[in-house]
Amino acid sequence: MKESAVRVPSDLSGKVGSSTTLEETVRPLIELSIKGLERMWMKDQGLFCFTVRDGQNGPAPEGVSLRYTAITLLGLHRAATNGWPVPLDLKSILRQTIEAAPTTRNIGTLALILWAGAALTQKVDPKVEAAIRSHGPFYQEAGNGVYATTELAWLLIAMIEAAEVTTGAERRRFEETAHLAYRLLKRNFNPRSSLFAFSMQLSSSWTRPLRSRLGFFDGQVYGIYSFAQYARHFSDGEALSHAKRCAERICDFQGGRGEWAWHYNVLRGKMVDRYPVYAVHQHGMAPLALKGLSEISTGDYRVEITRGLRYLFGENPLGFQFVDEAHSVIWRSMKRRSPMAKAIYINKVASFVGPTGWISALDHPSLMMIDRECRPYELGWLLFAFSDIPPKKEGGHGPAV
Structure with missing residues (x-):
């Protein structure tokens, strides 16, 4: 069988924080992601699919997604800007x-589209801005009445990106x-x-009692990134401090195999x-x-990042x-089999009053399964995070020119 080019070098354990080793690990993942996203682009609709799901006849795309298309554009644009060949x-x-933006009322999706537009064109599309501002001065998701962390973080980042490509009153x-x-996100x-x-x-x-006391990993990472961007743009010490403290907390909760925890009790400061465990995390x-x-602080998280990749x-x-090189996907997650997966709901409530460690008894490999699905945004965020690592020069070891 052909050996996969996508692997962790055998000496990784001795160089877990080495940027050289990290680059050697990530370059094939960047190549895989670009190839995989080319297959996920739905030519007839002009957008990326919602997911690729494994089946009897192999992985096949399903649906389309505006949100995932916007994230994917951000990643592919950053890859292209840094010299990676992008065939789209x-x-x-x-x-x-x-x-297609008028087909959504989700402010998070609209913010991602505005962010992608600012990145690719150095301009702000007035139709997308108008759609965002039609929500009024506060964000409330229809039927939910929430100021959700993930969407607020995307909105904050989009506004900063828009500010950086405009001048004057705009x-x-x-x-x-x-x-x-x-201010809303800080609440x-x-x-x-x-x-x-x-x-x-x-x-x-x-x-309300659950959602106001519980948090997910996505809220932590988008919160960290948005606060870091706010701190960078406005030289805001409070935002930087909050971002650093949150980063330290999620690193505290990183598992022994490098897995990032999915669910937290925010009120008690503990993992639920x-x-x-999602591959995209x-x-x-x-x-x-x-x-x-x-990039804007003295923190060095290469050890934690590399441990996460080893998983x-x-x-x-x-x-x-x-990492499935043959199909150019990275499978979505490892999760508990049903009905054990329902135990999380019991543990959410238990986290308010007592210990939650009992749930680890359900972590036996026989109770686990793989979700053989891959969504475009997952590969898009990989490119966004890592494509500052340049491609190797043909026949050499330097960056592409």
């Missing part, structure tokens, strides 16, 4: 994405909205636990559950947040290789 017309895909307008988004940050809740600003609902979202933070190459309870 990104500006054409962006135009199709902007044309720039000031985006900066004012960035300040508003920051979801618990300064005692240094973690972000799903939302501290819920409408009356039976879910590690599972599911290992190769995309944690690196995005930690690298983004280290994907067999250093996990099932010894599973998430």
Whole structure:
């Protein structure tokens, strides 16, 4: 059988913090991601698919997603900017994405589209901005009444990116909205636990006690990255401090195999559950947040990032290789089999009053399974996080020119 080019070097354990080793590990992942995303582009719709799911006839794409297309554009654009060959017309895909923007009312998706447009064209599309501002001065998701951390973080980043490609009154307008988004997002940050809740600003609902006290990994990483960008743009010490403290907390909760924990009790400052362990957290979202933070601070998270990558190459309870070079995908997650997966709901409630460690008894490999699915945004965030690593020069070891 042909040996995969995508692997962790055998001497990784001796160089776990080495940037050279990290680059050697990541370059093949970048190549795989670009190849995989080319297959995920739905030519007829002009957008990227919602997912690729494994089946009897092999992996096949399903649906389309505006949100995932915007994230994928961000990653592919960064890869192309850093010299990686990208075989897709990104500006054409962006135009199709902007044309489709009126089909969504989700402010997080609109913010991602605005962010992608600013990155690719150095301009702000007025239709996308108008769609965002039609939500009014506050963000409330239809039917939910929440100021959700992930969407607020995307909005904050988008406003900063928009400010940086505009001038005068237009720039000031985006900066004012960035300040508003920051204030709203800060309400979801618990300064005692240094973690972000799903939302501290819920409408009356039976879910309020849970969602105001619990947080997910996505909220932590997007919160860290958005606060870091706010700190960079406005030279804001408070935002930087919050971002660093949250980064330290998620690193505290990183598992012995490098897995990033999925679920937290923000009120008590404790982990609720590690599972599911999502591949995108290992190769995309944690690196995005930690690298983004280290660019503006003294923090060095290469050890934690590298440990996270090792999980994907067999250093996990099932010894599973998430990276599938043959199909140009990285499989989505390791999770508990049903009905054991439902235990998380019991543990959410238990986390308010007592210990949660009992759930680790359900972590036996026989109770685990792999979700053989890969979504475009997962590969997009990998590219966004890592494509500052240049491609190797043909026949040499330097960056491409």
